[in-house]
Amino acid sequence: MASVHSEARSVAAAKPAKLSRTQRTAILKALSDPKRFELLEAIARSHCPLGCTAAHEALSISPATLSHHIKELQTSGLIHVRREGKFAFLTIRPGILEAMSTYLQSLSPTACPTR
Amino acid sequence: MASVHSEARSVAAAKPAKLSRTQRTAILKALSDPKRFELLEAIARSHCPLGCTAAHEALSISPATLSHHIKELQTSGLIHVRREGKFAFLTIRPGILEAMSTYLQSLSPTACPTR
């Protein structure tokens, strides 16, 4: 398994997604802002398709700032923005967080003798 | 490399470490700088006790900047700095990266119906 293209994209996550160095830094920078992280958490907590208005209510920031953060999360590849009429719906793109998580895990000290 | 007071701590990682919101944001901010992340990677790649001089050679930054980044990683709780005479040795603190990794994992969309 673990093929590059998964056709069953619906239910379970599990997408390999090897991240380049550039992607990693982009993702970490996107995650580093508290409000942006809260936004991601809000998207995660809602069962994925989160309306932009709901997001604006969850965080307490102006629409302009929210739009900025959304674009930031989007260009880093963390979320997907689906536009429907005048609304926008935010979903977490599967695989990215897992890949980041896995990479971080790989840095942890497996055996660090002299502490 | 003989450690003066080696009292044989726990060898393997596996420390629970629940992170507070404040800790999470601190960690993510610490990870968000490319140089700092490279530094962490360097510490990880070396088998943990990384000398400050080696770090200075790995990244190409001034001693002042390196010191700044070290402090940043330290206060975020990601690394431990052991001072020995005029040297400093950097080790990754066990549990933290794992905890962060786990938390990120928990945000990923387990079941996201409408893509």
Next chain:
DNA sequence: ACATCAATTCGATAGTTGTCGAAACGTCGA
């Protein structure tokens, strides 16, 4: 056509921070 609403873009501002050189500090060997 018009008004309304959601979202984005623009311009500006304030705060943050990565970076360095120079000076200072602490340690070690001579």
Next chain:
DNA sequence: TCGACGTTTCGACAACTATCGAATTGATGT
């Protein structure tokens, strides 16, 4: 005691960015 060396602290500066209000775009309903 002195000088060399590793590391830190101190300003200072430049670049970045989070934030907002106002103006704009685009879509919807009347």
